[in-house]
Amino acid sequence: MTSTVLLITGFRPPHSAMPRYDFRRIESRWQQYWEQHQTFRVEDCVADKPKMYVLDMFPYPSGEGLHVGHPEGYTATDIVCRYSRMRGRNVLHPMGWDAFGLPAEEFARKMNVHPRIKTEENINTFRRQLKMLGFSYDWSRELSTTDPDYYRWTQWIFLQIFDTWYDAECVWTGPDGVQRRGRGRPIAELPIPAEVAAAGQAAVRRYQDQQRLAILSEAPVNWCPELGTVLANEEVVDGVSERGGHPVVRMNLKQWMLRITAYGDRLADELADLSWPDSIKLMQRNWIGRSVGAEVDFRVATTAQAQQAWQQSRAAGGFPVRAESDVIRIYTTRPDTLYGVTYMVLSPEHPLVDQLTTAEQQAAVQQYRQQAAMKSELERTDLAKTKTGVFTGSYAINPVNGQPVPVWIADYVLISYGTGAIMAVPGHDERDYEFACQYQIPIVQVVAAASADGPQADLSVAAFCELGVAVNSGPWDGMRTEDVKQRITADLAARGLGREAVNFRLRDWLFSRQRYWGEPFPIWHELDADGQPTGLLRADPVQSLPVLHPHVEDFQPTGTPEPMLSKATGDWLYRTAEDGVRLKRETNSMPQWAGSCWYYLRFCDNRNSDCFIDPRKERYWLPVDLYVGGAEHAVLHLLYSRFWHKVLFDRGYVSHPEPFRRLVNQGMILGENGEKMSKSRGNVVNPEQVVNDRGADSLRLYEMFMGPLEQVKPWQTSGVEGVYRFLSRVWRMIVDDRAEQVVLDAAVQDVAATPEQLRILHQTIRAVTDDIERMAFNTAISRMMEFTNAMSGQAVRPKCVLESFVLLLSPFAPHIAEELWSALGHAQTLAYEPWPQADPQWLVEESVEVPVQVNGKLRTRIVVPVDTAADVLQATAEADEVVRRQLEGKTVVKVVVVPGRLVNFVVR
RNA sequence: GCCGGAGUGGCGAAAUGGCAGACGCGCCGGAUUCAAAAUCCGGUAUGGGUAAAACCAUGUGUGGGUUCGAGUCCCACCUCCGGUACCA
Numbered sequence A: 001m002t003s004t005v006l007l008i009t010g011f012r013p014p015h016s017a018m019p020r021y022d023f024r025r026i027e028s029r030w031q032q033y034w035e036q037h038q039t040f041r042v043e044d045c046v047a048d049k050p051k052m053y054v055l056d057m058f059p060y061p062s063g064e065g066l067h068v069g070h071p072e073g074y075t076a077t078d079i080v081c082r083y084s085r086m087r088g089r090n091v092l093h094p095m096g097w098d099a100f101g102l103p104a105e106e107f108a109r110k111m112n113v114h115p116r117i118k119t120e121e122n123i124n125t126f127r128r129q130l131k132m133l134g135f136s137y138d139w140s141r142e143l144s145t146t147d148p149d150y151y152r153w154t155q156w157i158f159l160q161i162f163d164t165w166y167d168a169e170c171v172w173t174g175p176d177g178v179q180r181r182g183r184g185r186p187i188a189e190l191p192i193p194a195e196v197a198a199a200g201q202a203a204v205r206r207y208q209d210q211q212r213l214a215i216l217s218e219a220p221v222n223w224c225p226e227l228g229t230v231l232a233n234e235e236v237v238d239g240v241s242e243r244g245g246h247p248v249v250r251m252n253l254k255q256w257m258l259r260i261t262a263y264g265d266r267l268a269d270e271l272a273d274l275s276w277p278d279s280i281k282l283m284q285r286n287w288i289g290r291s292v293g294a295e296v297d298f299r300v301a302t303t304a305q306a307q308q309a310w311q312q313s314r315a316a317g318g319f320p321v322r323a324e325s326d327v328i329r330i331y332t333t334r335p336d337t338l339y340g341v342t343y344m345v346l347s348p349e350h351p352l353v354d355q356l357t358t359a360e361q362q363a364a365v366q367q368y369r370q371q372a373a374m375k376s377e378l379e380r381t382d383l384a385k386t387k388t389g390v391f392t393g394s395y396a397i398n399p400v401n402g403q404p405v406p407v408w409i410a411d412y413v414l415i416s417y418g419t420g421a422i423m424a425v426p427g428h429d430e431r432d433y434e435f436a437c438q439y440q441i442p443i444v445q446v447v448a449a450a451s452a453d454g455p456q457a458d459l460s461v462a463a464f465c466e467l468g469v470a471v472n473s474g475p476w477d478g479m480r481t482e483d484v485k486q487r488i489t490a491d492l493a494a495r496g497l498g499r500e501a502v503n504f505r506l507r508d509w510l511f512s513r514q515r516y517w518g519e520p521f522p523i524w525h526e527l528d529a530d531g532q533p534t535g536l537l538r539a540d541p542v543q544s545l546p547v548l549h550p551h552v553e554d555f556q557p558t559g560t561p562e563p564m565l566s567k568a569t570g571d572w573l574y575r576t577a578e579d580g581v582r583l584k585r586e587t588n589s590m591p592q593w594a595g596s597c598w599y600y601l602r603f604c605d606n607r608n609s610d611c612f613i614d615p616r617k618e619r620y621w622l623p624v625d626l627y628v629g630g631a632e633h634a635v636l637h638l639l640y641s642r643f644w645h646k647v648l649f650d651r652g653y654v655s656h657p658e659p660f661r662r663l664v665n666q667g668m669i670l671g672e673n674g675e676k677m678s679k680s681r682g683n684v685v686n687p688e689q690v691v692n693d694r695g696a697d698s699l700r701l702y703e704m705f706m707g708p709l710e711q712v713k714p715w716q717t718s719g720v721e722g723v724y725r726f727l728s729r730v731w732r733m734i735v736d737d738r739a740e741q742v743v744l745d746a747a748v749q750d751v752a753a754t755p756e757q758l759r760i761l762h763q764t765i766r767a768v769t770d771d772i773e774r775m776a777f778n779t780a781i782s783r784m785m786e787f788t789n790a791m792s793g794q795a796v797r798p799k800c801v802l803e804s805f806v807l808l809l810s811p812f813a814p815h816i817a818e819e820l821w822s823a824l825g826h827a828q829t830l831a832y833e834p835w836p837q838a839d840p841q842w843l844v845e846e847s848v849e850v851p852v853q854v855n856g857k858l859r860t861r862i863v864v865p866v867d868t869a870a871d872v873l874q875a876t877a878e879a880d881e882v883v884r885r886q887l888e889g890k891t892v893v894k895v896v897v898v899p900g901r902l903v904n905f906v907v908r
Numbered sequence B: 001g002c003c004g005g006a007g008u009g010g011c012g013a014a015a016u017g018g019c020a021g022a023c024g025c026g027c028c029g030g031a032u033u034c035a036a037a038a039u040c041c042g043g044u045a046u047g048g049g050u051a052a053a054a055c056c057a058u059g060u061g062u063g064g065g066u067u068c069g070a071g072u073c074c075c076a077c078c079u080c081c082g083g084u085a086c087c088a
Helices: A002-009 A023-037 A069-086 A100-110 A114-133 A148-162 A195-199 A201-213 A260-269 A278-288 A306-315 A334-341 A361-373 A377-385 A430-438 A481-494 A615-621 A636-650 A689-692 A696-707 A715-733 A755-773 A778-791 A799-809 A814-823 A870-879 A879-889
Strands: A050-056 A090-092 A164-173 A181-187 A214-224 A230-231 A247-256 A290-298 A326-331 A345-347 A391-397 A404-409 A423-425 A448-449 A468-470 A499-502 A523-527 A534-538 A574-576 A582-585 A628-630 A664-666 A847-854 A858-867 A892-898 A903-908
Touching: A002 A689, A023 A114, A023 A377, A023 A696, A023 A814, A050 A069, A050 A615, A069 A090, A069 A628, A069 A664, A069 A696, A069 A755, A100 A114, A100 A778, A100 A847, A148 A164, A148 A214, A164 A260, A164 A636, A181 A260, A181 A636, A181 A814, A195 A201, A195 A278, A214 A468, A260 A278, A260 A636, A278 A636, A278 A799, A290 A306, A290 A481, A290 A892, A326 A345, A334 A481, A361 A391, A361 A404, A423 A430, A430 A582, A468 A628, A481 A499, A689 A696, A689 A715, A696 A715, A696 A778, A696 A814, A715 A799, A715 A814, A755 A778, A755 A799, A778 A799, A799 A814, A847 A870, A847 A879, A858 A870, A858 A879, A870 A879, A870 A892, A879 A903
Parallel strands: A050 A090, A050 A628, A345 A404, A628 A664, A847 A903
Antiparallel strands: A164 A181, A214 A230, A214 A247, A290 A326, A290 A391, A290 A499, A345 A423, A391 A404, A448 A468, A523 A534, A523 A582, A574 A582, A847 A858, A892 A903
């Protein structure tokens, strides 16, 4: 009875088998297939395939799970990888976890669960969510920075840095065949001055310890009591911690510093050859902030004879490495303005301040220094509206003209930059100008405008900071600024009073933290008989690595700058060496940046227990061909990684000077309201939800269809709907959605394609291919939509055309593509099918529509054969009715004819 | 302040100096349906014009410039976003 009714009404039973595009079934099926068949496992060092290393910035596995921002970059790289495999490349596409860090430790503190447990839980969530999206990672290469097998080698690299000193004069040629000046060399090769050698073994060791690239030094640091750790300058924003916004105070602590500044020149110069966005290169260059100028010595004023004697000794002995105790050494980028110096400024922390302060000024200076010390970084920058300072009572002699100038202290001069002291030229420096006005210090003009039409100097209004010509500058008057700089520096150098100098805005990298959940340092402190540190250090032997975390009972912060690891028991903290020396372990831990500095190397060889990377694999895979991640890492992570890489390069462990050949930054995805996504704004989109609603292929496609990868763009849930509809149309174009099984639609036939169909196909192949090469995924998807719109209307859809199309679609929407490929009769995955080739024969249209303009305004369009010559094209245009009317009664002055593009009549 | 990047329909966007708005969303109309969903077809920058078309004018943040021709190149400015902040 039922069947009768069915026949009469044409009603078909709902069939669960698979009529429609059922993404749930398709996606889980193909994810299982890839996993079972190890489809994306990659071999190292394959000789007959060109390699391609495509890397995502690995995520911090937060407790929140995946964010829609993650799949943006990951989808882009996955498309490139899948495409590249089909183009015959051997593709390395790994994923891992940057899993050390404070949140897991905070959680441990609240819940008393070991950070490792929470970390593993978070990683499991992230891995599950990423696998849902169908990325073609080689999961056998997965790693976490928190794996002892991984951080063993992080510690090992630290020891290499510890074992290295920077020989700035060394000229050498690397394995890349490029000659460089400056090289990190083994500390054992450091020349020891005779007097140090004579002072004994301990003196030699202390001397070496000062020259290493990793040194312990007493430095003013940002201590955050709330977080229980010191923070790098970069982690402090406006005087509070970047994470959590807790107050930060400055204090002096002994901390590990990595001497990244030694590599400042190379880090800046070697950006040149990288395929990175210019804006990122510029940001790095600005961050490094290399400037060229001069160091100049000003002797504290005493008697004329003493001054003369000093100058004579300098003329004879040259410019010393360290200035004498009565000499103020300054750094300036404008040595040409030396004649305009009307005062000098020492930073309040400068070691000469006490010595220079006269009895009358004692109280004022003392008070000022105390104030400055108490000011946080925030206040010091915030209160910068009006400059403050105090006169020390002393004068120094200007080496170019013998004039005495007063010496002040002021907190607008930073102890950490240059020499911590400046010559002040209020006429030609904004800050000095402001200060001089504040304290009625004379302002002298020594630079005049170079020409009448450029910016002019008016020192009654503002400092004149432009280049120009020297005035009031003795022998240099009339010379151009650039020339005076050169010659005055040379002149000072000849007299032993100055020299050319280079400075960096970049500071050395504060490399220790006081947290539990970071890599322990493989370093011991020697103790004396009383159990006090002697200041001498010992490195763990590399065979004994990793230094594992100690067991601790609770994760409450110590409340003091004493590191968390100091809560460890004695057997972790202390040891007696073979020679009987009592040792205490270093209890600081490494910052989160450490693990991410070199993970791209370990992906090439993540199971190696003999070395951090097999040199053969390093030479095969490195450098990374494409690195995609957020612009928030534009400076720090990328600079730190490059630094470590260069140390490893100098020490012969890696063969390329740079780790990342090409860099692309994805733009942030905003909430639907155009604001940054955040819990507090309530506009967070959960990718897992999108996958459940519309499938991974739709999510991937939408993330790419939103707009250019690099651009910031708002999320639109209706847009996901749009690409889902597109995938449904693709499905119906090939599969009969009325059948109970996945069978081809009756229109899909094994026949030859028509010329029109071939033209559409090959134009699509060409456009999609070009767009993938340009990483313009949004337009590639548009082209596939156009193809689908055109082909769906065809009564007969040749199978061969659809097969090529499915291959084009597969990098973007791999699950549906695999399913369709299988429906089209293929037993194997399409992951390694050759990428379709555009046949030039079908790329040319037979005729073309050419716009005709009159005076640049579009008047009509004419259709002509595609290769119509210029004169014929013009004649055709002139013959056109609309054009004739437009040209009537006017004089044609000129005709612009671009064959195949346009005709333009210029008339009067 | 300084250094980057970006301003194009109702929205996301597209456009080697050569037809502005491809593609998608939304909306409007139609087909299918008892009805709805889904699907399919058509339309959709603005103003004028027309019964409807044709057609005309305007239009890529603002103002200028180069050019036969400018969203695209140059100059000045405005707005938004990102970076940076006394670096001598």
